[in-house]
Amino acid sequence: MSNALKFYINGAWVDPVTPKTLDVINPATEESFAKISVGSAADVDRAVAAARAAFPKFSQTSKAERLKLLNKILEIYNRRAEDVAKAVSDEMGAPMGWARDAQTWAGRAHMEATIKALEDFEFEHQRGHSKIVKEAIGVCALITPWNWPLNQIVCKVAPAIAAGCTMVLKPSEIAPMSGLVWTEILHEAGVPAGVYNMVNGDGPSVGQVMAGHKDVDMVSFTGSTRAGIIVAKTAADTVKRVAQELGGKSPNIILPDADFETAVTKGVEGCFGNSGQSCDAPTRMLVPLQRHDEALKIAKQAAEAHKVGDPKADGTVLGPVVSDVQFNKIQRLIESGIAEGATLVTGGTGRPEGLNRGYYVRPTVFGNVRPDMTIAREEIFGPVLSIMPYESEEQAIEIANDTVYGLAAYVQSKDIKHARKVARQLRAGQVSINYPDWDTFAPFGGYKQSGNGREYADWGIHDFLEVKGIVGYGEE
CATH class of the missing domain: 3.40.605.10 (Aldehyde Dehydrogenase; Chain A, domain 1)
Known part of the structure; x- marks a missing residue:
């Protein structure tokens, strides 16, 4: 140029x-x-x-x-x-x-x-x-x-x-x-x-x-x-x-009445889009405790459907992350999730199989993530999803708001009135209900340290x- x-x-x-x-x-x-x-x-x-x-x-x-x-x-x-x-x-x-x-x-x-x-x-x-x-x-x-x-x-x-x-x-x-x-x-x-x-x-x-x-x-x-x-x-x-x-560490509350197959699959896609490099990505998926294992199964299948590879190749869904600095940070945070006892559902450290060059990250899903874990608190900025169980709606809202950030939040439910009620309780500058289209006329910005x-x-x-x-x- x-x-x-x-x-x-x-x-x-x-x-x-x-x-x-x-x-x-x-x-x-x-x-x-x-x-x-x-x-x-x-x-x-x-x-x-x-x-x-x-x-x-x-x-x-x-x-x-x-x-x-x-x-x-x-x-x-x-x-x-x-x-x-x-x-x-x-x-x-x-x-x-x-x-x-x-x-x-x-x-x-x-x-x-x-x-x-x-x-x-x-x-x-x-x-x-x-x-x-x-x-x-x-x-x-x-x-x-x-x-x-x-x-x-x-x-x-x-x-x-x-x-x-x-x-x-x-x-x-x-x-x-x-x-x-x-x-x-x-x-x-x-x-x-x-x-x-x-x-x-x-x-x-x-x-x-x-x-x-x-x-x-x-x-x-x-x-x-x-x-x-x-x-x-x-x-x-x-x-x-x-x-x-x-920055952001956006929660995605999946309420018990949501269509789980759709809600979890789209939640994975939202987290992994742009190789996970979006400040408003739904990186903390909150699911009912009794449906946690079901969510892990769906998320594993959705994550493994993301083909990582050459940006110029047909069929590539995820390219690399932007730099060696970002790659190394993401690897460190994946290691911390494993060390702190989260369940590694899929992915993990290192590059995806067959990719020996480029800053490619394995699409990664963790389950049984606690609010005090590093991967639940730090912005990862890569294709890494933390699935967190909750026992009640009140606890879900408490976990969602328990962050220094407040850029975005997400709510999934078949009951729109119920979803609206939950959305009003979330401390974030933009709350999305049931994965709507991008609205370029809605205000975008953050609460707290966002x-x-x-x-x-x-x-x-x-x-x-x-x-x-x-x-x-x-x-x-």
């Missing part, structure tokens, strides 16, 4: 101030397939200065102008969808079907949702003799993760543009290639110079510099809770807004706005 060693600042592809490169590894082969430049504070300064200079004019553009721009971006995105999918497959090891139908689709779906939300969005209203105005917050630092690159880039860039903000994006240095394609799309769409800027790099050298920069008004961060704490502390010195979507703020559609636009009251404005 011709722009891989450049950054995008003030409407142009530019060289880094200080040359420094990083290999991008294909996790399916463990080999470098590209190089990117790694930025520094000097590059951040240039990008923030460009965004600051562009803000006064862009923040005053009309809703119609911003809608026209977003629609143009979407048009080009759709035309380049295969380029996006190939980049995601190479950088993440995602099977091409998943790269097209989940990863690339997510970017398109969030663009469409943001456009629809902006069409209906009211930026001001009258209240008595005061005018209440919602206006762009300013220059935004956008820091995105590697696991759903287009999902998170679009969930930040699109609402920031919709709100009239200017921005600097730092994609993950682990999966940066899709971010480069995205940036080419925005350039072709004619985003005004300085409105959108992109600097590649790692967290300490670029991300933290952005978070602490005096001329940045807001930080929107998606990633681990550990990194989110660092971002929040860094941003605190300049008292800027920080919106965060962090973060703050909300993304998707109009919820995302709100995060990029300040509220101004003009008192004495007079009646209209």
Whole structure:
């Protein structure tokens, strides 16, 4: 890719101030397939200065102008969808079907949702003799993760543009290639110079510099809770807004009246999707004690149906996890589950049979998992499911809420009224009943250590706005 060693600042592809490169590894082969430049504070300064200079004019553009721009971006995105999918497959090891139908689709779906939300969005209203105005917050630092690159880039860039903000994006240095394609799309769409800027790099050298920069008004961060704490502390010195979507350890309560074959099978699929690398994955399956063994049997069959292998091969369901760091972490956590006495139903440590290269993980299911076990408390971020028995509905809810996280939760029941009652008792930012379709208009974000703020559609636009009251404005 011709722009891989450049950054995008003030409407142009530019060289880094200080040359420094990083290999991008294909996790399916463990080999470098590209190089990117790694930025520094000097590059951040240039990008923030460009965004600051562009803000006064862009923040005053009309809703119609911003809608026209977003629609143009979407048009080009759709035309380049295969380029996006190939980049995601190479950088993440995602099977091409998943790269097209989940990863690339997510970017398109969030663009469409943001456009629809902006069409209906009211930026001001009258209240008595005061005018209440919602206006762009300013220059935004956008820091995105590697696991759903287009999902998170679009969930930040699109609402920031919709709100009239200017921005600097730092994609993950682990999966940066899709971010480069995205940036080419925005350039072709004619985003005004300085409105959108992109600097590649790692967290300490670029991300933290952005978070602490005096001329940045807001930080929107998606990633681990550990990194989110660092971002929040860094941003605190300049008292800027920080919106965060962090880790999760999501419970999936299967109530006694659920269709167990369907509920357990879909629960396994939900946990293992994206090779288990989703912050809202239903990784803790809670089942009635008397049906625990039945659940293990169904889960074993469902897990073993997941073919792991070459992302480019037909029939592959799961590719590798993203890096050696992730692979080693997952192996350590599987070992801890065995050592702490959980029942290994299927899977385990090491690579699947016949795969000697690549960061491939065996689809793994544990049963008889207790709430105090490491695998019940730590975010694994791999295809590893913990099945936990409960004796009563009250205990199930207690176990579900017994976590520092609160991003997502799931409830399965044939009785929708009963499921709704349980859903209201779960401390999570999004609760899904009976495996519904992805709703890009529902708010997404977390309670507790899963973060703050909300993304998707109009919820995302709100995060990029300040509220101004003009008192004495007079009646209209």
